[in-house]
Amino acid sequence: MANMLHACVLLAMLLLAEAMPMEQERGLIFNLDVGELCLQSAQCKSHCCYHSSGLSLARCAERATEFQECSKTSLYGVYYKCPCESGLTCNADTTIVGALTNTDYGICQDPADTK
Numbered sequence: 001m002a003n004m005l006h007a008c009v010l011l012a013m014l015l016l017a018e019a020m021p022m023e024q025e026r027g028l029i030f031n032l033d034v035g036e037l038c039l040q041s042a043q044c045k046s047h048c049c050y051h052s053s054g055l056s057l058a059r060c061a062e063r064a065t066e067f068q069e070c071s072k073t074s075l076y077g078v079y080y081k082c083p084c085e086s087g088l089t090c091n092a093d094t095t096i097v098g099a100l101t102n103t104d105y106g107i108c109q110d111p112a113d114t115k
Contacts, residue, residue: 030042032060035061038078039058041078042077046061048061048063048079049061049078050079050081050082061082063082063086064082064090065084065088066108066109069106069107070082070107071083071104075099076102079102080102091106091108092105093106
């Protein structure tokens with residue numbers, strides 16, 4: 001019962017984070033800077049909560065730049081490869097298995113260069 005309550009509180013906090021204005025000061029749970037511990041990408045200013053392995057602690061990280069490896073989306077809110085910076089697209093094939101295991105990687109590209 002306590003675990004269900006904790007999950008509901010975490011979900012409520014995550015939903016409130018999306019409704020809050022972006023110009024707020026850094027908090028303890030949301031609007032975290034690069035390098036700070038996170039549980040979900042919604043907590044990070046960069047919107048990328050990254051971990052290098054399933055056993056490592058996740059930290060906020062910069063989004064991928066042009067020609068870097070990237071992930072399109074994460075079902076879990078934590079990435080092995082961050083999504084691309086604004087204005088770039090992640091050129092990756094999407095598969096069901098890759099979506100479930102968070103392993104659909106691609107390369108960030110400028111859409112103007114791919115035409």
